[in-house]
Amino acid sequence: MSTSQSATATVQANIPVSLRLSRPAINAQRLNDTLQLSCQWGSTPDGGMNRLALNDDDARVRRWYIEECQKVGCQVTVDAMGNIFAVRPGKNQGPPIAMGSHLDTQPTGGRYDGILGCLAALEVLRACHEAGYLTNHPLAAIVWTNEEGARFIPSMLGSAVWAGVKSLEFGQSRVDEGGVSVREELERHSFLGVRASSHQEIPLKAHFELHIEQGPILDTAAHPVAVVTGVQxxxxxxxxxxxxxxxxxxxxxxxxxxxxxxxxxxxxxxxxxxxxxxxxxxxxxxxxxxxxxxxxxxxxxxxxxxxxxxxxxxxxxxxxxxxxxxxxxxxxxxxxxxxxxxxxxxxKGVQFDPLAVDCVRNACKAYPKQEIISGAGHDSVNTSKHCPTAMIFIRCKDGISHHPSEYSTREDIAVGGSVLLDAVCRYDSTV
Ligand SMILES: [Zn+2]
The missing domain is CATH 3.30.70.360 (Alpha-Beta Plaits)
Structure with a gap:
């Protein structure tokens, strides 16, 4: 056997059988179109978004999201904080490898912060479903409630309760400026789930989050994507x-x-x-x-x-x-x-899980090397307390976020979706 033949054989041997069969691929057009479609609920005339947590538009997009996940074979659980867990079965039983983010926005928000992560997760599920691809572990798309903290302070509330950082009583009793509580809104929209909001009740194998950078580092460097190694x-x-x-x-x-x-x-x-x-x-x-x-x-x-x-x-x-x-x-x-x-x-500052970060790093190999410590807090900060967690950033124009002019190109969104899929599959075949 020649050197090159033996190298090829080694590479093949390292690829699990499941990955050699009809590997799923992101449909970039569908991902972009579905993301824009989901922004019909809460869009503003200036091209931005105003979808405050648990308002009527947030409830509409959540119901739509659940239906779309169910169409690709997911079982959906809603917990007592309204966090949505859409799980697609894998070959094995056990906690799912999750892809989570949020659908709520700032009152003068854009179309990508949080929304991208949830819609890319849906696209990964669709791609797997379409390819008939079964992961070893179950896969999950998660919508965390009230990440922004714009309506109910503090931010990252749903994931904080799941992680045990805040109590359920604290989470449900937060009120907006009009005195309306989280619990009242969950009840009004029928999103008050019966499952306890808890990492023990709903454990995760890992959590991957794709997000726009919300800062100017990638745009300035002209890089489409970054490995996020932690959060300040x-x-x-x-x-x-x-x-x-x-x-x-x-x-x-x-x-x-x-x-x-x-x-x-x-x-x-x-x-x-x-x-x-x-x-x-x-x-x-x-x-x-x-x-x-x-x-x-x-x-x-x-x-x-x-x-x-x-x-x-x-x-x-x-x-x-x-x-x-x-x-x-x-x-x-x-x-x-x-x-x-x-x-x-x-x-506190967070260092993400080395193995999960490595999966993202390898999934990003085709792109210029760029590693970032996130300047913004994310739900991944909370998940990192209980399961291996990593994040992927894509470039956003001029680094602008929390503003109607927030923008990522269709090409960069496709890159982000592909890296998310690849990173999740790599993790699935490693653990
Ligand atoms: Zn966000």
């Missing part, structure tokens, strides 16, 4: 500054108790400290509890601070520095105090 840590806080409202015309500048002045300094300080520590700081929500008027000094300011870092120790240092700085600013601002500082949610 983040913490959210709600901070209240108490001053004293008074008349804009009669209160001299040097006698004002103006919380807005302190707030502006804090916003600048947060920016500077984030740069200093190599992290990120964002104030994305700001308002006042008191009624506002053009000729009144504000009584109070309430704002949300989001800080992130890929290193947990540096994250501690960044938070400590921000706390010291904000306290100093409040102290030197006449009549203004830091009335409260509430931690809303926190997530």
């Amino acid at each position: 840590a983040f913490r959210w806080f709600e901070i209240k500054l108490q001053g004293r409202g008074s008349h804009a015309g009669t209160t001299p500048m040097h006698l004002r108790h103006n919380p807005l002045t302190a707030f502006c300094e804090m916003a600048l300080s947060a920016d500077q400290l984030a740069i200093q520590f190599g992290g990120l700081a964002t104030i994305g929500r700001v308002g006042s509890l008191a009624a506002q008027s053009t000729n009144c000094i504000l009584d109070d300011i309430v704002f949300h601070l989001d800080i992130r870092h890929h290193d947990d120790d540096k994250m501690d240092q960044l938070e400590a520095a921000v706390r010291v700085s904000f306290a100093q600013i409040a102290e030197k601002t006449l009549g203004v105090r830091l009335a409260s500082w509430e931690a809303l949610t926190a997530s």
Whole structure:
């Protein structure tokens, strides 16, 4: 046997029998068309999406998604948080290898964040069904409830309850700005499942998530796809500054108790400290509890601070520095105090599973090498606590996300779908 013959024989021997039979392939046209079709529920005139978790449009797309999964032989389970598990049987019994993401969006969201991951999972199931391809392990598509946290705070709520990070009681009792709870909405839409929302009740063999990058790294590098090796840590806080409202015309500048002045300094300080520590700081929500008027000094300011870092120790240092700085600013601002500082949610940095990441890495081999630590939190952070997890990113135009102009090309979507299918099949044949 020549050297090249023996090399070929070795490669063949390494490919499991199941992979040598009619290997499934992604139908790029169908994936793209179905993704756009699913955006009929919640689309906005500017081309974006407004499909807040568990609103009527979210319920419609969920029902449609379940039907599509059932058409390709899936058994569907909905848990007590409304998380959807569509499972296609494999040769063996046992927990499924899952492909999960979310269908809810920001109020000014785009058509790809989360939606891509769910629709690519459906396409993988369709491709397997069409090819008559049976994986060793069952395969699952998962729709996690309220990933965005735009309607019900905090984000990644459905997967957090499944992972035991939050209790069911906590998850179901979250309310939106109108006082409507998660549980009420689950009941109204008949998505209050009887199965416990728990990684013990519904275990997973692994979790793969395809997602748009939501940042500019891939677009800048002109690379279509990336291996995601982990997720950076983040913490959210709600901070209240108490001053004293008074008349804009009669209160001299040097006698004002103006919380807005302190707030502006804090916003600048947060920016500077984030740069200093190599992290990120964002104030994305700001308002006042008191009624506002053009000729009144504000009584109070309430704002949300989001800080992130890929290193947990540096994250501690960044938070400590921000706390010291904000306290100093409040102290030197006449009549203004830091009335409260509430931690809303926190997530530690995550390193994804080496084997699952390796499957993604090998599935990406045809493309330029690109590895990323995710800047955004994802449901995969929660699944990684209980099963091997990995993520795939595809490029999005100008790195824009959470905005109607969020966009990924049809070609990149096809690449993402193919890499997801390949990575899942590789994992299936390895474990
Ligand atoms: Zn997302």
